[in-house]
Amino acid sequence: MGGRMVADYRPEIIEPKWQKYWEEQNFYQTDEKKDKRYYVLEMFPYPSGRLHMGHMRVYSIGDVLARFLRMRGYSVLHPMGWDAFGLPAENAAIERRVHPAEWTYANIETMKKQQKALGISYDWEREVATCDPDYYKWTQWLFLLLYKRGLAYKKKAAVNWCSKCETVLANEQVEDGKCWRCSEEVVIKDLEQWFFRITDYAERLLQDLKLLSGWPQRVRIMQENWIGKSEGAQIRFTVQNSQKEIPVFTTRPDTIYGVTYMVLAAEHPLVEELIAGTEYETEVRAFVEKTRKLTEVTRTSAEMEKEGVFTGAYCINPVNGSAVPILVGNYVLMSYGTGAVMGVPAHDERDFEFAKKYNLPIRVVISPEGTELKAEDLTEAYVEEGVLINSAHFDGMPSEQAKEEIIKYLEANGWGKKEVTYRLRDWLISRQRYWGTPIPIVYCEKCGTVPVPEEELPVKLPEDIEMKEGGRSPLAQCEEFLATKCPDCGGKARRETDTMDTFIDSSWYFFRYADAKNDKAPFTREKADAWLPVDQYIGGIEHAILHLLYSRFITKVLYDAGYTSAVEPFTRLLAQGMVNKDGAKMSKSKGNVVSPDEIIEKYGADTGRVFILFAAPPEKDLDWSDRGVEGSYRFLNRVWRLVDRYAGAVQAKSNKAPDGEDQELRRAFHSALKKVTEDIEERFNFNTAISAIMEAVNAAYSYQNIKGDNIHPGVMKEVLELLVLMLAPFAPHLGEELWQRLGHQASVHLQSWPEYDEKALQVSEVEIVVQINGKVRGRLHVPVGLDKDAVQKLVLEEGQIARHLEGKEIVKVISVPDKLVNLVVR
């Protein structure tokens, strides 16, 4: 460096400096003036304590996008908030004897500080916290909206209970039979609970997945599977010597003539009626007892041995009048279809296994075209399509057609009807917890269940409560909260003590950001329509079903009620990958945790951001590498030194015409700009965008080695400015600092994203690859745009090539202009 005094890159100084500047200027306040608008949203975090690398990754991705789009001339909404209700706050309260609110708000403070230290460009004026009464007032409003629309109801049902969390859980929150939060084995309890009627929206939630072309396919498929639509028929069998009917759901009405038995779920209400007072009573009851004790997991696992027991009763197949035995089986679920299954062993694997075990008859009614299967020859069920046999007047009909025809036949005779069922269940939203949004309902001795009127919202959580381990929800023990007056008659009433599932809080927060300070309404339609739907949503794949499905549902309810014109909440979804270390998830027990704090402290936020974006494409898992971080730090240092060296020199005036090296330098930066622009805009490939900037910087170093101080000031100025502008969304603090050092007053983040100069990209000469029979045998430098024949002539003159052609005959010549010539020889 020739004794020059070099100012070092000192992120620990420049980062706080610019963060302070942004804060004081309220720099990232949303500009609502422009017509071009873009809503970038990262999933808001649960305030668990401190940020982890997953947070750092998702915010870095969102921030690059937000900053880039602002430079592209968009008004960008980029808010942040807190999914602040939830069980950990209550656990902390018990363990550390602090109020959940205190714990939560302290965490929010910490994490907010960390986000600011990362230099993320949030509009903090729109910050929301779901535990804030100003927010949950509107969550309660939302509940009332659903209640009014008949979408919130209370019923007694067999529900999932986590005894560790001491609350019920929605189906979506049971993973592999365990609680999604604490992994405790879930048990089934019969309880009176509040539900949201999400099943009313099953078909729309399914159909509108088609609108979500901006979502990863796997997320759409997961939702599709979760909704689990299946089409078929409901068919009613009549119990022999009785008026009682057993409706069954089947997707294979074409196999109706193959029914040889009937199986009921252990919970089926008819079971008791059928056996009462019969010789089968004891045995069946024992079986039912045994089955009901099993958890849902064991019962629904495919390895579970199928068992059943005969009830002594028979029912009549409506199409042929044949009587078939009724059994109770452990593989039939009360929660799906009608809780009863018609047994067609010849054409269903499970039925086949069951029939073999209990020696039930097997009747073949579908055969592959041209053959006739025999029941005694079957070693497994024939589940394919085929042609009907042994099916009265449907014989000979293809099974696909028979599905339709048999449904018509059933309908015509009043035996059944076409039916569609879904796997999706209604959303159980009651939680027996304190730290959540209270359900705004009171129970009046006279009037019964009464919704709290809107003007009385919010129903506030009592602050003065005692958190105890075990036992019932604190709300149920808080007389001050419980006792109230009936809004209708003014008489004595008691409040609902359940709070809402926190997934309700997060199913509408993206609307609130559009109008965060509104105290008259959750948001106005005008403001919502100005921003919603979210253009780009970014978050972890773990929410593929839960949060994303609930949000879609609530958005549709709001749409139906006229509060928004958005049919779907999130136009594009980026499911970012995990951050691992040494091939494993970071965890305290493995001792492989790297925290954002230590990275900021050691290298600065810009380095951390650049590394996390450079190490892998955003949707893929990323393996954290301490060495890699150092590489990113080195890169930013290289940028710093380059700008530092020439920041003064570029201010000089010069009329010198750019020479070849100057032009080459311009070409390197403009082609990097082109690539960076495309990579951010079209593909979110931040890793290759950064590598393109690195290449340009490498080119600048080569230029420096050749030219030293004898640079072209105009060209150097141009490329350094391009460099800083391109880097600014990735490394915003460094961007500001260097932009200022290049002599600019206004912030780099207020600049327009540069346009690349097409002319700078042009080259006069190109390298042409010469292949012989597809193998590279040489290269040739030719003027750009040289025509085929001329290129071919040059190729044949080339010594290296001629050598390979000796004694061979050229059969064919393939030419790709300015790129390649392939000689096919024999």
Add this chain to the structure above:
RNA sequence: GCGAGAGUGGUGGAACGGCAGACACGCUAGAUUCAGGAUCUAGUGGGCAUUACGCCUGUGGGGGUUCAAAUCCCCCCUCUCGCACCA
């Protein structure tokens, strides 16, 4: 079992059907330095050569399409994720 995605150097990862391995890490050598670190320069898939910027080989395995395949098609293997007695 079903569905989706992925398999490329020592490592993270690049490659509109057209030079495989950009960029980075690591490593090697050199420069600088008292030394180390930092920095700069050069090299770095494997093999054979080193008279040659020469040859062979190479993107999980096997076939195919094509002048040309990591990329398209078929079969198989492995891994990850999701679903899983859904009638």
